[in-house]
Structure formats: C-alpha cells, structure tokens
Amino acid sequence: MHDRRVVLVSMPWAFLEMPSIALGLLSSVLQRGGIVPVARSFNLTFMEWLRLHLTGPDEALSLLDYRAISSAASAGLGDWLFSVPPFRASAPEEDARYLERLARDEVLPARLLGRLEAVRAQVPAFIDACVEELLGHAPALVGFSTTFNQNVPSLLLARRLKERAPHVRVVFGGANCDGPMGQGLLDAFDCVDVVVQGEAEALIVELVEDILAGRPLPPRRGVLARGVAVPEGEAPRVRMDDVPVPDYGFFFEELARTGFRQELVPDVKLPVETARGCWWGQKQHCTFCGLNGSSMAFRSKSVERALRDFEELSARHRWLDFVAVDNIIDLGYLRELLPRLEERGLDLRVFYETKANLTRQQVRDMRAAGIHRIQPGIESLSTPILKLMRKGVAAWQNVRLLKWCAQYDVRVSWNILYGFPQEPEAEYPRMAASLGALSHLEPPRLSRLHVQRFSPYHQSPERFGLRLGGPLFHYPHVYPQRGAQLEALAYDFEYAHVDGRDPEAYVGGLRRAVEHWGQVHARDRGRLTWRRGPGFVRVVDERAAVGYASYLLEGPQAEAWLACEEGASAAQVHRALHEAGHTGLGEADVASFLGELAEAGLVYAADQRFVSLALRERPEVPG
Structure with a gap:
C-alpha cells in the first residue's frame, strides 16, 4: 500500500x-x-x-460553547458562521436580522450570542x-x-x-x-x-x-x-457484515495535538454502526421523521460481527465508550447480542436508539450488557398525539420505560414534541398537570415540530393539514442562492397549519412544567421507593414537592400496588386481586383506590392504565 x-x-x-x-x-x-x-x-x-x-x-x-453551536443545526448557526466571503458577500443588515431572530427564539444564551461575531471573524x-x-x-x-x-x-x-x-x-x-x-x-x-x-x-x-x-x-x-x-x-x-471496522487513528492523533485533550477525553465516544435503516419505519413511517431518505430498508450485522466491532475498536484504541449510530436497535440483539456482551465481562458504556415499548427484562439486560444510555423516541406523553406521529406506543408505556430506566440506571435522552397538525389542544394542560409526579425520573426537552425533507409531512403536507412555506428562515441568511436552487439545498422547511392554529398559544403551561421538572431534577430530584414485606408494601416518597411521606399498603392494597408494576387497567388489577383471594372488592372499589394512588402521585394514570412510579429499593442483580 x-x-x-x-x-x-x-x-x-x-x-x-x-x-x-x-x-x-x-x-x-x-x-x-x-x-x-x-x-x-x-x-x-x-x-x-x-x-x-x-x-x-x-x-x-x-x-460547551462549541457543543451549543453544533446543537443549533436547525437554526443554521454553524453554517452561518462560515457564510463569509468568498462564499457569500458581506450582508451586515441581513446578519443583524438573523442574530435578532436567534435572540428572540432563545437559541443560545445571550453571553454566547455576543461572541458569535468574534468566532466568525x-x-x-x-x-x-x-x-x-x-x-x-x-x-x-x-x-x-x-x-x-x-x-x-x-x-x-x-x-x-x-x-x-x-x-x-x-x-x-x-x-x-x-x-x-x-x-x-x-x-x-x-x-x-x-x-x-x-x-x-x-x-x-x-x-x-x-x-x-x-x-x-x-x-x-x-x-x-x-x-x-x-x-x-x-x-x-x-x-x-462486509462493512469494515472503522479506523479512528486519525482522530486520536489530531486530538493529541490540541491543548484541550485532557478536558475532552472524559467525553470521547467512538461511533459504532451495527444496522442501517429503520425496521419500524418500514412498517409505519413516523410522520415527522426525515431520516433514511435514501432507503428505509433495515439491515443489521450478525451478532458475531457486531461483537467483533465493539471488541476490535475497544482493543485497537483502548477505549470503552461507544455511540451506536443505528436509527434503531435490532430487536434480535435484545435476545442474542446483549447476553453475549454481558458474558464478555467488559465494562463498556454504549448508547443506542430504541423504541419505547421495552420490557423491564430488556432494560435490565441492556444495562447488564453495558448499554447505559438510550434514546427511545418517546416524543410525547399523550397517546392521541403519539397516534398522530405513528409512534406505535402509548403514553403509559413511555412512562413505564422512564421508570425502568431509572430502576436500572439507564440514562434516557428524550423530547416532548409539540405543534403537530390537528393535535388536541386539551392534551397539553393535561400533560402539564401530570408531570409533577415524574420529578424523580429523567426530564425531557421540549421541542417544536420541524418539517424535514423526506418526512411524510414534507412529502404530503396537505394530507396532514400543513402548508409548506419554503426553506426554513435561516437558509436565505446562509446561502447566496434563491428560488429553486435554495429549495433544493434545504432540509428543514417553514410551515403553517391549515386550520390556522398557533401551538405557542396552548403550550405555555407545559413549557413551564418541563422547565420546573428540569430545575428540580438538577437541584434535588428526590426519591420515590418501595419495599415489600410479608403481606404489605411500604412506599416512601422523598421528592422535593412532597418533603417526606410514607405509605403502608396492606393486604389487597399491597396486591393492587404490585399489579401496577408493569402497568394495568382497573379491570386487570381487579382480576389479580380475585386470583389472590381478595374476592370481596368490586371493580369500582379498585378503581377508586387506584385513583387515590394517582392523586398522591404514586401511580401514573393514562389510557385507562395505572403505572406505579416508585423504584424498588432492593438492588436487583441484572440477568
């Protein structure tokens, strides 16, 4: 060579x-x-x-400032900073309007906005x-x-x-x-x-x-x-399986020449790819998703080959932290790859994207295999809005996943998206009111819907109640092209709702609730735990909003609590009580008790399901 x-x-x-x-x-x-x-x-x-x-x-x-700029891709900030002569003629007035828009939309902190011109220079x-x-x-x-x-x-x-x-x-x-x-x-x-x-x-x-x-x-x-x-x-x-293991030697050589190597090294992660496409998108393309423009067809590496990628990259670069760039984890990996990774006994830390309807055992197996962070595509805590997205999950399943992840120490990256066409406005104050009971779980980011090229919303906007308005606001501030040429370059697009709605008019309460959740979680998330005794369950609530509360649930109450661990309807809980010998209670009695638990913030009620929110205090050995 x-x-x-x-x-x-x-x-x-x-x-x-x-x-x-x-x-x-x-x-x-x-x-x-x-x-x-x-x-x-x-x-x-x-x-x-x-x-x-x-x-x-x-x-x-x-x-951190660099990362904030990098994360503002949907506002075109990284491109704008390099949109200087000879790429684009100087346009001070246009640039001033662009920066005003960034300030108005709070894309960056004011401190960082004030430094952009120095970076651009x-x-x-x-x-x-x-x-x-x-x-x-x-x-x-x-x-x-x-x-x-x-x-x-x-x-x-x-x-x-x-x-x-x-x-x-x-x-x-x-x-x-x-x-x-x-x-x-x-x-x-x-x-x-x-x-x-x-x-x-x-x-x-x-x-x-x-x-x-x-x-x-x-x-x-x-x-x-x-x-x-x-x-x-x-x-x-x-x-x-024919795709070679990537060679990252160039990155580490470059990093060694910088003056910030020591600061960055704790955050360095190696990308690994075990699949392409999206098996869920093949069945049902999420309406807002613009990924996989070339092909949605899902293909994954064999288990042996996926293992080889992790082990070879780790051995070659002496590294243990990975980010799987797959759009979604292969379901077969949950059965076959995870046990093999656990058997290896390696202390890997891996990120994967998943669906949100994972079982408790699957989350437990992920953590045992070294998957310490996931992005499960939760997107909302409203089942009607999730149906508009074609997510294939319900709100109660999303909450249950947040609980399992907290139980097994798996970090969750997730968003609540808003602004979907024809979304029921009443869902937003309902969601806002429900968030207080989740303060001990991982908080989301609130993000407005973006219409991206290749998504169903972009391909058929009228069908979904949208009207496209051309490339997103930043493109004319970044590119010298106009008209059809600019349209061809764009990935994000302006849009309006055909029914004239303005989502900002009804999302304010949810925004405040999400911000409060984030602040509480950062300051003192508190604990909500349960322990099982002979014939009883003790639930202890130490969340900031409560202070301290202890609940003793005995007999049928304890059985009802245990029946909600996986999420259950009142009818299912009633049936479980009967099977346990508690035949004197009617379904209305059970529903009333579950309502009291929900009122106390101990269970999450949605979609006629009740999901207990406390984490079991007894440590469980994964596997």
Missing part, C-alpha cells in the same frame, strides 16, 4: 467528542483497496484555532490555514463528509482550495447529499466536482481509482458528476 494523494475531511460543526464514522469507514475501505488516505478532523483543528486566537475575556469559546484565516495544510499533502482528490451544519464550512474550504489548486477534484458525500440536495449542491457550486449519494463503500474505491488515473467517470448509480448520466435504479448497497 502507498499514499495515493487522497485526503478525507470532516469540518465543523461535527461534535468534538466523536470521530467521524464516515471518515473512519472510508479510510478502512480505501486501505482495503490499496489506497492509504489522509483523514483530517478539521472540527478539532477549528476548536484549537479558536482556543489560541480568541483569548479575550469576552471572546473565549469553551467546549476567525473563519477566513482558519480556512486559509486549512488550504495550506491540504496543499501540503499534494492531493489529487479531497473528499468531504457533510451532515447537518457542515455544508457551508465544507463548501467554503472547497471553494478556497479550488481557487488555489483548480486541478484537485472535490467529492462530497454524507446525509446533506441525499436526494435532491445532492443534485442541488452540484448545480449550485462549481467547486464540487462529484457527489456521492447513499452508501459509498460499494463504489468509492473504483471512483477514486478513476479520478486518480484521470479517467472520465463512467455512469454509476449513486454518483453525480457534471456531464455524466446517472443510470436508473437505486445505488448499490453493501452487506452489513
């Missing part, structure tokens, strides 16, 4: 604490094909640049430094992986590179190249020579070989190039 003058680049505002899985995978694929690329994490380089150049008390940018010199470094490798090809707010940083660097070295071929790939967005990039920016759509593993070696040899590019599915026809049909897909 030898250096064939190929450089792969990941630009800001990719998260600092994770290497680019795209660069890691393509590096491995190219090496397997006899090409040794250079991979560069210019997001780390940019943070180091800012650390060295923004030294004033009102200028310095912390790692560093961009031209940083880009010039990147060009110099790229030219130092004498590249024939530079490939950019672009997702979310990496587009403009990548385009700005590509343009400056082309001005200095027109012969260098620039290739773009990643989620921002999916569907019409890829053709939009090629049509709008002459600094982009080739756009790869979909999975690059099956075609990247041949494509790079053609470019390095100076050969005309033949038509290929999944490859867009000027003057080259695209064959009909889908781009090729690879077998998941």
Whole structure:
C-alpha cells in the first residue's frame, strides 16, 4: 500500500467528542483497496484555532460553547458562521436580522450570542490555514463528509482550495447529499466536482481509482458528476457484515495535538454502526421523521460481527465508550447480542436508539450488557398525539420505560414534541398537570415540530393539514442562492397549519412544567421507593414537592400496588386481586383506590392504565 494523494475531511460543526464514522469507514475501505488516505478532523483543528486566537475575556469559546453551536443545526448557526466571503458577500443588515431572530427564539444564551461575531471573524484565516495544510499533502482528490451544519464550512474550504489548486477534484458525500440536495449542491457550486449519494463503500474505491488515473467517470448509480448520466435504479448497497471496522487513528492523533485533550477525553465516544435503516419505519413511517431518505430498508450485522466491532475498536484504541449510530436497535440483539456482551465481562458504556415499548427484562439486560444510555423516541406523553406521529406506543408505556430506566440506571435522552397538525389542544394542560409526579425520573426537552425533507409531512403536507412555506428562515441568511436552487439545498422547511392554529398559544403551561421538572431534577430530584414485606408494601416518597411521606399498603392494597408494576387497567388489577383471594372488592372499589394512588402521585394514570412510579429499593442483580 502507498499514499495515493487522497485526503478525507470532516469540518465543523461535527461534535468534538466523536470521530467521524464516515471518515473512519472510508479510510478502512480505501486501505482495503490499496489506497492509504489522509483523514483530517478539521472540527478539532477549528476548536484549537479558536482556543489560541480568541483569548479575550469576552471572546473565549469553551467546549460547551462549541457543543451549543453544533446543537443549533436547525437554526443554521454553524453554517452561518462560515457564510463569509468568498462564499457569500458581506450582508451586515441581513446578519443583524438573523442574530435578532436567534435572540428572540432563545437559541443560545445571550453571553454566547455576543461572541458569535468574534468566532466568525476567525473563519477566513482558519480556512486559509486549512488550504495550506491540504496543499501540503499534494492531493489529487479531497473528499468531504457533510451532515447537518457542515455544508457551508465544507463548501467554503472547497471553494478556497479550488481557487488555489483548480486541478484537485472535490467529492462530497454524507446525509446533506441525499436526494435532491445532492443534485442541488452540484448545480449550485462549481467547486464540487462529484457527489456521492447513499452508501459509498460499494463504489468509492473504483471512483477514486478513476479520478486518480484521470479517467472520465463512467455512469454509476449513486454518483453525480457534471456531464455524466446517472443510470436508473437505486445505488448499490453493501452487506452489513462486509462493512469494515472503522479506523479512528486519525482522530486520536489530531486530538493529541490540541491543548484541550485532557478536558475532552472524559467525553470521547467512538461511533459504532451495527444496522442501517429503520425496521419500524418500514412498517409505519413516523410522520415527522426525515431520516433514511435514501432507503428505509433495515439491515443489521450478525451478532458475531457486531461483537467483533465493539471488541476490535475497544482493543485497537483502548477505549470503552461507544455511540451506536443505528436509527434503531435490532430487536434480535435484545435476545442474542446483549447476553453475549454481558458474558464478555467488559465494562463498556454504549448508547443506542430504541423504541419505547421495552420490557423491564430488556432494560435490565441492556444495562447488564453495558448499554447505559438510550434514546427511545418517546416524543410525547399523550397517546392521541403519539397516534398522530405513528409512534406505535402509548403514553403509559413511555412512562413505564422512564421508570425502568431509572430502576436500572439507564440514562434516557428524550423530547416532548409539540405543534403537530390537528393535535388536541386539551392534551397539553393535561400533560402539564401530570408531570409533577415524574420529578424523580429523567426530564425531557421540549421541542417544536420541524418539517424535514423526506418526512411524510414534507412529502404530503396537505394530507396532514400543513402548508409548506419554503426553506426554513435561516437558509436565505446562509446561502447566496434563491428560488429553486435554495429549495433544493434545504432540509428543514417553514410551515403553517391549515386550520390556522398557533401551538405557542396552548403550550405555555407545559413549557413551564418541563422547565420546573428540569430545575428540580438538577437541584434535588428526590426519591420515590418501595419495599415489600410479608403481606404489605411500604412506599416512601422523598421528592422535593412532597418533603417526606410514607405509605403502608396492606393486604389487597399491597396486591393492587404490585399489579401496577408493569402497568394495568382497573379491570386487570381487579382480576389479580380475585386470583389472590381478595374476592370481596368490586371493580369500582379498585378503581377508586387506584385513583387515590394517582392523586398522591404514586401511580401514573393514562389510557385507562395505572403505572406505579416508585423504584424498588432492593438492588436487583441484572440477568
């Protein structure tokens, strides 16, 4: 193998604490094909640049500040910071209006908003430094992986590179190249020579070989190039077990050269991919979801291969923290992969995305296997609104999952989304009133609905009661293009409800309740626990809103409590009591007692189900 003058680049505002899985995978694929690329994490380089150049008390940018900017992708902030000449002509009045909008929407704290201009002023010199470094490798090809707010940083660097070295071929790939967005990039920016759509593993070696040899590019599915026809049909897909283990050596080499390595290392996580697509989306596409534009088809690695990825990455990089980038965990892994991971006895810490209808045993097995954090797509605590989303779960199941996660020390990342077309407004004050009983569980973030390309709401807005209004507000402040060209580049879109509703008019109470929940949880979440004795249950409530309360439940009351552990209707609890020999109680008596428990905040009542909220105090051994 030898250096064939190929450089792969990941630009800001990719998260600092994770290497680019795209660069890691393509590096491995190219090496397997006899090409040794250079991979560069210019997001780390940019943070180091800012650390060295923004030294004033009102200028310095912390790692948390970087993450806040990176997380504001839906407001286009990362792109706007790099939207400077020669990418876009100076427009002070437009920029002022954009910053006013960010302040109004409280996208960032005022302290950080005041530092954005200083960050932006560093961009031209940083880009010039990147060009110099790229030219130092004498590249024939530079490939950019672009997702979310990496587009403009990548385009700005590509343009400056082309001005200095027109012969260098620039290739773009990643989620921002999916569907019409890829053709939009090629049509709008002459600094982009080739756009790869979909999975690059099956075609990247041949494509790079053609470019390095100076050969005309033949038509290929999944490859867009000027003057080259695209064959009909889908781009090729690879077998998941044929995808190589990513090589993240470039990331750790880059990190070692920074002055913030010691601060960042505790948060570093390695991306691992065990599946592509979404098995739930194949059955029922969630109405708001814009992921998997190219293909929803779900494919996963074999259990043996998934184990190999975790073990090989951990051994190679001496690392134990991972983020699975899968859209959803393979259900088969819950039965087969988790026990194998537990058997290995490794102290892994893994993040996975899941559905919310997990059982207690599944959550327990996850924690035993090292899955310490999940994103289960809860999205709401209203079953009618969940049905509008096509989530396939009910509110009581979402609450039950929060309890299981607290019981087994699995962190939960989740949102309450609002603003869905035709959502019943009365659900919002009802949800707000119910949150006080959940203060000991993981709190959510409240987020307004975004209409994203590829989602059912974007593809058929009128059918769902929406009216699209073009690209989201930030796009004209970021790109010089207008009209159809700007439309092709956009991923997020403005919209209005056909019935004229304004969700902000009825979500205020819920917003205040969510904020209070977060504050209580951060300050003192308190405890709600239960213990079982012979013929009785003792429930102790030490949550901040209560102070201290102790409940002794005996006989049928204790049995009723135990029957609510998994979530049950009054009829089911009544039947359980009869089976336990408590035949003197009617269903109305049972329903009345369950109502008292709900009033005391000891059970959560929704969908005619009652879910006990206390965590069992006795430690349980997973497995």
